[in-house]
Amino acid sequence: xxxxxxxxxxxxxxxxxxxxxxxxxxxxxxxxxxxxxxxxxxxxxxxxxxxxxxxxxxxxxxxxxxxxxxxxxxxxxxxxxxxxxxxxxxxxxxxxxxxxxxxxxxxxxxxxxxxxxxxxxxxxxxxxxxxxxxxxxxxxxxxxxxxxxxxxxxxxxxxxxxxxxxxxxxxxxxxxxxxxxxxxxxxxxxxxxxxxxxxxxxxxxxxxxxxxxxxxxxxxxxxxxxxxxxxxxxxxxxxxxxxxxxxxxxxxxxxxxxxxxxxxxxxxxxxxxxxxxx
Ligand SMILES: [Zn+2]
Numbered sequence: 001x002x003x004x005x006x007x008x009x010x011x012x013x014x015x016x017x018x019x020x021x022x023x024x025x026x027x028x029x030x031x032x033x034x035x036x037x038x039x040x041x042x043x044x045x046x047x048x049x050x051x052x053x054x055x056x057x058x059x060x061x062x063x064x065x066x067x068x069x070x071x072x073x074x075x076x077x078x079x080x081x082x083x084x085x086x087x088x089x090x091x092x093x094x095x096x097x098x099x100x101x102x103x104x105x106x107x108x109x110x111x112x113x114x115x116x117x118x119x120x121x122x123x124x125x126x127x128x129x130x131x132x133x134x135x136x137x138x139x140x141x142x143x144x145x146x147x148x149x150x151x152x153x154x155x156x157x158x159x160x161x162x163x164x165x166x167x168x169x170x171x172x173x174x175x176x177x178x179x180x181x182x183x184x185x186x187x188x189x190x191x192x193x194x195x196x197x198x199x200x201x202x203x204x205x206x207x208x209x210x211x212x213x214x215x216x217x218x219x220x221x222x223x224x225x226x227x228x229x230x231x232x233x234x235x236x237x238x239x240x241x242x243x244x245x246x247x248x249x250x251x252x253x254x255x256x257x258x259x260x261x262x263x264x265x266x267x268x269x270x271x272x273x274x275x276x277x278x
Pocket of ligand 1: 150151154207212215
């Protein structure tokens with residue numbers, strides 16, 4: 001083998017090594033992580049389970065029945081809580097921006113304000129979102145937007161519909177909704193009784209830690225598109241943390257059952273740093 005032949009063989013071998021290294025996903029992944037270390041403190045991605053999720057009503061109540069269910073549940077909510085127009089314009093204006101920027105923009109969302117000293121927010125199927133007057137007093141617009149985008153996140157991921165699907169009442173409710181043509185009549189009455197119990201028990205508004213984490217993830221990612229500063233999600237958690245230390249009775253189920261606020265703050269910081277790198 002002459003010298004120039006050996007030379008060209010070496011170059012070819014080198015090229016093969018370079019090409020296979022670049023093409024191997026492990027190499028690219030390592031490089032991405034290496035860049036990440038330079039930009040933000042290193043955490044495991046708290047949201048890795050949700051990044052590739054696709055959302056639909058498949059396997060759950062279809063959207064038409066979901067909306068019927070929501071109308072029935074809303075009637076039960078109005079029996080349990082005092083709704084008010086105080087602050088409603090502000091909630092609706094910000095909430096509709098979250099809805100439009102979300103991964104489920106075609107649903108008709110209805111925002112409501114509940115009169116009460118408990119700091120709370122929750123949502124039910126069919127696009128109904130509720131926040132209390134106490135939350136409105138506590139939160140600036142970006143912070144209120146964080147809560148509303150979080151609640152829209154629960155609706156995007158159909159968390160309550162999944163809870164309902166697992167319940168023993170599911171078949172009865174699904175059948176009643178299928179037969180329901182209006183709000184009057186015996187079917188609506190029977191349905192109202194069982195849905196009243198469901199609302200009373202908070203069955204559809206209490207979520208698992210993973211569901212909360214997913215709604216936080218969907219919420220914070222929705223905020224920039226809604227014209228909101230995602231830092232609002234951090235500062236509302238900080239406010240809630242201070243209240244929790246002082247007077248936890250003021251916190252409604254929305255916050256008291258969630259993963260602890262400090263963890264949510266760290267996770268949100270992680271995601272905001274990640275969004276900025278894109
Ligand atoms: Zn939640």
